[in-house]
Amino acid sequence: MTVATSYNVNGTTLLLVFVFVFAILRISHAADVPAVYVLGSSVVDVGNNNYLSLSLARANFRHNGIDYPNGISTGRFSNGKNIADFIAKKVRLPTSPPYLSLMGTTPPITGVSFASGGSGILNRTGVNYVQYISLAQQVEYFSMVSDKLIQQLGQSGAQMHLSQSIFTIFMGNNDISAYFTAGSAVSQQYTPQQYVDLMLSTFKGLLKMLYGLGARKMVVSGVGAIGCYPAQRKTNSTGECIVETNYWSARYNEGLKIMLQDLKSELLEMNYVYFDMYGAMINLFQNAQTYGFTDIKDACCGLGNLNADAPCIPTSNYCPNRKNYVFWDLLHLTEVVGSMFVDIIYSGTLEYAVPINMRQLIDVC
Numbered sequence: 001m002t003v004a005t006s007y008n009v010n011g012t013t014l015l016l017v018f019v020f021v022f023a024i025l026r027i028s029h030a031a032d033v034p035a036v037y038v039l040g041s042s043v044v045d046v047g048n049n050n051y052l053s054l055s056l057a058r059a060n061f062r063h064n065g066i067d068y069p070n071g072i073s074t075g076r077f078s079n080g081k082n083i084a085d086f087i088a089k090k091v092r093l094p095t096s097p098p099y100l101s102l103m104g105t106t107p108p109i110t111g112v113s114f115a116s117g118g119s120g121i122l123n124r125t126g127v128n129y130v131q132y133i134s135l136a137q138q139v140e141y142f143s144m145v146s147d148k149l150i151q152q153l154g155q156s157g158a159q160m161h162l163s164q165s166i167f168t169i170f171m172g173n174n175d176i177s178a179y180f181t182a183g184s185a186v187s188q189q190y191t192p193q194q195y196v197d198l199m200l201s202t203f204k205g206l207l208k209m210l211y212g213l214g215a216r217k218m219v220v221s222g223v224g225a226i227g228c229y230p231a232q233r234k235t236n237s238t239g240e241c242i243v244e245t246n247y248w249s250a251r252y253n254e255g256l257k258i259m260l261q262d263l264k265s266e267l268l269e270m271n272y273v274y275f276d277m278y279g280a281m282i283n284l285f286q287n288a289q290t291y292g293f294t295d296i297k298d299a300c301c302g303l304g305n306l307n308a309d310a311p312c313i314p315t316s317n318y319c320p321n322r323k324n325y326v327f328w329d330l331l332h333l334t335e336v337v338g339s340m341f342v343d344i345i346y347s348g349t350l351e352y353a354v355p356i357n358m359r360q361l362i363d364v365c
Helices: 002-030 083-090 135-164 173-179 192-212 243-266 277-286 335-347 358-363
Strands: 036-040 166-170 217-221 271-275 295-299 325-327
Touching: 036 083, 036 135, 083 166, 083 335, 135 192, 166 358, 173 192, 173 243, 192 217, 192 243, 217 358, 243 271, 243 277, 271 335, 271 358, 277 325, 277 335, 335 358
Parallel strands: 036 166, 166 217, 217 271, 295 325
Antiparallel strands: none
């Protein structure tokens, strides 16, 4: 009797293992990578901030999501899908769900999103939003997911899974914006160069931590042309880009490219794509009509000057022709621009994706 019971338990356990492994193999066969792990700010937040009750950086209300399937406001700072959605689609995986939506459950084997609106590379960047998940905290959350993967797949299985997964990191926009905002506290503490250097040294340390936790293939974005966002343009009487903000955005990006090269020489198994968001945006502005854009200055959704005196809230105005706008609100891009940028990340040339693009990154053994 005891033997039979033991056999049944072991048999059931073995069956569950076979089912689990089969599911992983089936997903892996259908997709180009095992998983996508997302770290970043509101550029790639798919709803984590919905679970932060005190956060002022939220988008789970109309008119956000007006072009998302069924017009649902999911917490994405977009009229529809965002960059995280389009990256997942490229590799034939479901969008990685918000980490905070998974409390008490086993994270999906296909990836998790830790991205949080308002967050930055520096811990205090999002302080004006009250509640947010800093990049350091996002890395800490990933370490917990990594521990669970080891429990599920074993040490070697988890290591193999992570080594082939894609880690996307879209961070820095909020840090630059925080410095070049009227009344900025950090601008009283640091010179622009000191601040950029602090961003880079902090980011390097966190990327090394990710590597130590198993990340090997990273898609790292530079910051956009922050001085050209409606939130910055509205402070200029002409509505043109703020030159100083763009200058330091570009300086940070130059430092980031060098830092990634140095990191690659230190961490021999690391491979990465650097996405030049700044360059891609400037190209888009200069060739707006070619790409079908009729408005490169105004936010589609908002109020006041350039529709940038208020974020996209239920009482805001919004444009009917979202595909003709570069900016959804005062700080975020429209869905169509997000899709264009992911096309560049995935299959672009060295002009904006270096030293390789994401399709080539996937093929690295």
